[in-house]
Amino acid sequence: MSEQHTYRVIVRGTWEGLSDQAQERLLTEAADHGMTSMRFTEEGSLTYEPRPLKHFSMRYVVVSDAADGEEMAGAIAQDRAETTLRGLGYGFCGLRSTVTDLDTMKVNRKSASRR
Numbered sequence: 885m886s887e888q889h890t891y892r893v894i895v896r897g898t899w900e901g902l903s904d905q906a907q908e909r910l911l912t913e914a915a916d917h918g919m920t921s922m923r924f925t926e927e928g929s930l931t932y933e934p935r936p937l938k939h940f941s942m943r944y945v946v947v948s949d950a951a952d953g954e955e956m957a958g959a960i961a962q963d964r965a966e967t968t969l970r971g972l973g974y975g976f977c978g979l980r981s982t983v984t985d986l987d988t989m990k991v992n993r994k995s996a997s998r999r
Contacts, residue, residue: 886949886950886951887949887950887951888947888948888949888950889947889948889949889950889957889985889986889987889988890945890946890947890985890986890987891945891946891947891948891954891957891961891983891984891985891986892924892943892944892945892983892984892986893943893944893945893946893957893958893960893961893981893982893983893984894941894942894943894944894981894982895928895941895942895943895944895958895961895962895965895979895980895981896939896940896941896978896979896980896981896982897939897940897941897965897969897976897977897978897979897980898938898939898940898976898977898978899932899937899938899939899940899974899975899976900975900976900977900978901975902937902974902975903973903975905973906972906973906974906975907937910932910934910937910974911934911937914932914933914934917930917931917932918931918933919931922943923943924943924944924945925943925944925945926944926945926946927964927968928942928943928944928961928964928965928968929942929943930942930968931943940976942961942964942965942968944960944961944964944965946960946961948960950987954983954985955983957983957985958981958982958983961981961983962979962981965979966979
C-alpha cells in the first residue's frame with residue numbers, strides 16, 4: 885500500500901455564459917459564498933464576490949497517493965469542481981489550481997522564549 889498525502893487545493897476560475905437564471909441564483913446566494921464560507925472540504929466550498937460576478941474559487945481537501953504528487957491532487961480537485969459547477973448549471977472557464985501538500989509543509993513554531 886502506498887503512502888497517502890493530504891492536499892489543500894484552491895481551484896480558481898471565471899464565470900462564463902451564465903444564464904439569467906444562474907446569475908440570479910448566484911446573486912441571491914452570494915451571502916452564503918463569501919469570505920466567511922472559505923473552508924477546505926472534500927466536497928469543496930464555493931466562494932465568489934457578487935459584484936462584479938466574474939471570478940470564483942473552490943477549496944478542496946484531496947487525499948491521494950504521495951507518488952502521484954501535487955499535479956494529480958490538482959487534477960482531482962479540478963475534476964470535482966467541473967462536476968459540481970456543471971451539476972449546478974453554471975458556465976465557467978479558465979480553471980487553474982494551487983496545491984499545498986500538508987504532509988510536507990514546513991511549520992515554523994515559535995520557541996518558548998519567543999512567545
